[in-house]
Amino acid sequence: MVAAFDGEQLLAELDALGAIGWKPGAGLQRMAYSDPDLEARRWVLAQMQALGMQAWIDPAGNVIGYLPGGEALPALAIGSHTDSVPGGGKFDGALGVLAGLACVRTLRSQDVQLRHPLLLIDFAAEEATTSASPTGSLSFVGGLTQTALDGPGWDGRSTAALLADRGFDVAAMIANRPPMPIAAFLELHIEQGERLASAGVPIGVVEGIVGIRRYYVHFQGQANHAGTTDMARRRDALVMAAPFILAVRDAAVAHGIVGTVGRIEVHPNAPNVVPGRVTLDVEIRGLDDAVLDRVETILAAEAARCEGRLHFGHRKEPVLADPNLMAAIERGCKALGLRTMRLPSGAGHDAMNLAAICPYAMIFAPSEQGVSHAPEEWTQPHDCINAGRALLAALLEVDAMLDA
Ligand SMILES: [Zn+2]
Incomplete structure (x- = not known):
């Protein structure tokens, strides 16, 4: 069955879709609800219809293709x-x-009908x-709010204004729900890191989407003349902050997570003034809440040791993948070698939004040198094809495995 997977056609479609909104020298410019984005969605809709799927665009602009299943089961x-x-x-x-x-395409060409109905979704x-991103999938699961849409979109206006301008009905987006019960969601995506490529492994099985915790740390020193203030008498807020920045890196390394100080504000930020006040943003990301708790305790203690004050910011919980679905992907891949x-x-x-309504798992394909969100983003043709075959194998495994 998987042997009939048409890899060359997949590569041709990557080129065809990749040309929509591509600007030479500037890469892909398919920002949400822009003209090229809407053109790409209509292109996907037409491909679904050409394969005999019932296909439609929902109130959020998600393109949904449907194939009936052979049994009375959720999709x-x-x-x-x-x-x-x-x-x-x-x-x-x-x-x-x-x-x-x-x-x-493979299922159709082999005349195979799954036991479960199938939804193919371009979110x-x-x-x-846009604010509230990932916005389409959030709307799909019924999690979108007006407040979230009031935040800024990429063109400078609010997301709600951008949507209204493009003819979307914001109230319908908020009222949106899945078209039918869903038993499981499988997402294939590029890794956007270099672990698979550097290990020479073609398929990543995602354990979960990491939790994110952000903090703001303030260091209060004393601004003063950079020429006349003796080194011994300074209260330089940036010097106070420096060991804390290193402590973030050390705590992340010691606990196997990632930690970043990505933004720093120095007052008054002038070459001839000793910094009087520093504010920095820290974020840590990891899969295990207990580990994140431990690092958080260390960061609070380190901030205090550096005479800083740590404040809590935005927090997103880890979203773990389903172990049975992960095992199904691994079985499918093993059979394919x-x-x-x-x-x-x-x-x-x-x-991570679909996880609110059903178990999920993800397949990662290798990203060359871990480059992503850049025009140079690249996944080798054979890796694209293998990842697609792995998706089909996993889908067949899950279809056989789940009875509800
Ligand atoms: Zn993505």
Whole structure:
């Protein structure tokens, strides 16, 4: 069955879809609800229809294709997104949607009907170019709020204003729900890191999407003349902050997570003034809440030791993948002779929203040199094809495994 998977067609479609909104020298410009984004969605809709799927666009702009199942069971859903960041690459999201089309093409060409109905979904506005992102999948699961849409979108206006301008009915987006009960969601996506490529492993099995915790740390010193203030008499807020920044890195390394000081504000930020006040943003990401708790305690203690004050910011819980679905992916890959490796996802994906309504699992394809959200983003052709075959094998495994 998987032997009939048409890899060449998948590669041709990656090129065709990748040309929509591609600007030479500037990469993919398919920001959510922009003209090229809507054109790409209509293209996906037409591909679904050409494969004999019943297909429609829901109130959020999600493109949904449907194949009936052979038994009275809830649906299996597969898919990803086709919107991009400004200056993105042609694999992020698109590979998952096109591999889904390739799976449907294989099923049709082999005259195979799954036991479960199948939904193939191209989610809208996955990238953080709109507030409430991933917006399309959040709307799909019924989690979208007006407040979230009042935040800024990529064109400077609120997301709600951008949507209204494009003819979307915001109230209908908020009232949106899945079209039918869903038993499981499988998302294929590029890794966007370099663990698979550097290990030479073709398939990643995602253990979960990491939790994110952000903190703001304030260091209060004393601004003073940089020429006349003796070194011994200074209260330099940036010097106070420096050991804390190193402590963030050390705590992350020691606990096997990632930690970043990505933004720093120095007052008054002048070359001839001793810094009087520093504010920095810290974020840590990891899969295990207990580990994040431990690092959080260390960071609070380190901030105090450096005479800083740590404040709590935004927090997102880890979203773990379903062990049975992970095992199904691994069984499917084993039968195909494809090596797999378990790994966390450091980036958010549509799957984390789907987790609110059903179990999920994700397949990662290798990203060359870990480059993503850039025009140079690249996944080797054979890796794209293998990931698509792995998706089909996993889908068949899950279809056989789940009786509800
Ligand atoms: Zn993506």
